[in-house]
Amino acid sequence: MKNLSHFILSLLLCISLFSCTQDEVGVQTEDAAQQMSARKPIAGNYIVSTSQDGYTLNITIDQSKTQAVSHLLLQVLDCSGNYVDGDNVISSSVPIKFTTGSGTGCAFNNSFSFIKFDNLDIYQNQGIFTLSITFNVPIQSGNILIKSATNCFPFPLNITPNCNTQGTGTETAYAYGGNYATCFRNIGFSRWGWTNGAYTEGDYTLDLYAGAGQCDLSKGTKVGTVTLSYHSGTAVVNYNVTAPYTLEETHLYVGNQMLYTGAVAPGLSPYSGSTSYTINNLSGSVYIIAHAVVGGF
Incomplete structure (x- = not known):
C-alpha cells in the first residue's frame, strides 16, 4: 500500500510539473531522434570544394549540416603520378604530419604517404572550415577522407590539373653565363x-637554356641552372633541371682555355655522365662549357 501511494504521488507530480503525458513523451522522443538524425554524418552532407592556383590547393568544407570535422586525411598525386610526401609541401595553413597506416580508424591506401591533419579543434564551429596547402610540384588528382566524431567519409578532390603538357622529345641545352658567355658562332663555329x-x-x-638556336635566348627555353663553385683549385659543378623537364645527358669542360682541344662538339668534352662534377688541380681563371640533353619537349 505504501509503494502504491508513492507511485501515485510521483505520477501526480510529473503531470502537474512537466505535463509528461504518454503522447507528449512520445513527441519529445521523436523530436530528439530527428535532431540526432539530422546531425548524424552521412556521405554527401559534407560539401567539399577545392580550387587550385599554381601549386596551391585550397580546400573548403561546409560542416553546417553534420557533425564537425575532427581529422582530415589527404592523399594526392602529382603530375607524374607520384604520391606527394613531406618534401613536396612548402606551407600549410593547418599543422600537418606525414604518415602511413590507417590512422584515426579511417581506411586508406596505406602503401603510400598521406597528409594527416590531426585532432582539429573545430568542434565548436559548425560552419565553414578551410585550409590551404602549397606544394613544390603541380597536383593532378587526389582524395580526402573526412573524419567526424563517429565516421569517416571519402571524397575525390575536385582538382583542375595544372600540369604542363610534357612531350617525349629532347633538346640540346647549354649553360649561359650572361656577361661571361661567348657564343660559339662568334669564334668561328656554326654550332x-x-x-x-x-x-x-x-x-x-649560370642559366641552362634549351633550343636557343644561333644563341638567341628568345628562341630557347630556360630549363634550369648550372652552378659553379670554384675555390682552392677545385671546381664543383652541379646541373639543376626544373620540372617538367628531365636531364638525359651531360657533357662538361672546365679549364684555362676557352675551348677543350679547340673543339665545341659535346662528345669531345672531358667529363660526362653525371649531374655533379668535382674537378681538382685547377689554377688561375677558368672557363666552363656545360652541355646537356634535356627531355620533356
Whole structure:
C-alpha cells in the first residue's frame, strides 16, 4: 500500500510539473531522434570544394549540416603520378604530419604517404572550415577522407590539373653565363652554345637554356641552372633541371682555355655522365662549357 501511494504521488507530480503525458513523451522522443538524425554524418552532407592556383590547393568544407570535422586525411598525386610526401609541401595553413597506416580508424591506401591533419579543434564551429596547402610540384588528382566524431567519409578532390603538357622529345641545352658567355658562332663555329669565363675563384650560377638556336635566348627555353663553385683549385659543378623537364645527358669542360682541344662538339668534352662534377688541380681563371640533353619537349 505504501509503494502504491508513492507511485501515485510521483505520477501526480510529473503531470502537474512537466505535463509528461504518454503522447507528449512520445513527441519529445521523436523530436530528439530527428535532431540526432539530422546531425548524424552521412556521405554527401559534407560539401567539399577545392580550387587550385599554381601549386596551391585550397580546400573548403561546409560542416553546417553534420557533425564537425575532427581529422582530415589527404592523399594526392602529382603530375607524374607520384604520391606527394613531406618534401613536396612548402606551407600549410593547418599543422600537418606525414604518415602511413590507417590512422584515426579511417581506411586508406596505406602503401603510400598521406597528409594527416590531426585532432582539429573545430568542434565548436559548425560552419565553414578551410585550409590551404602549397606544394613544390603541380597536383593532378587526389582524395580526402573526412573524419567526424563517429565516421569517416571519402571524397575525390575536385582538382583542375595544372600540369604542363610534357612531350617525349629532347633538346640540346647549354649553360649561359650572361656577361661571361661567348657564343660559339662568334669564334668561328656554326654550332650554337656558349663558353663561359674567365671565372676567378668564387660561386656562380649560370642559366641552362634549351633550343636557343644561333644563341638567341628568345628562341630557347630556360630549363634550369648550372652552378659553379670554384675555390682552392677545385671546381664543383652541379646541373639543376626544373620540372617538367628531365636531364638525359651531360657533357662538361672546365679549364684555362676557352675551348677543350679547340673543339665545341659535346662528345669531345672531358667529363660526362653525371649531374655533379668535382674537378681538382685547377689554377688561375677558368672557363666552363656545360652541355646537356634535356627531355620533356
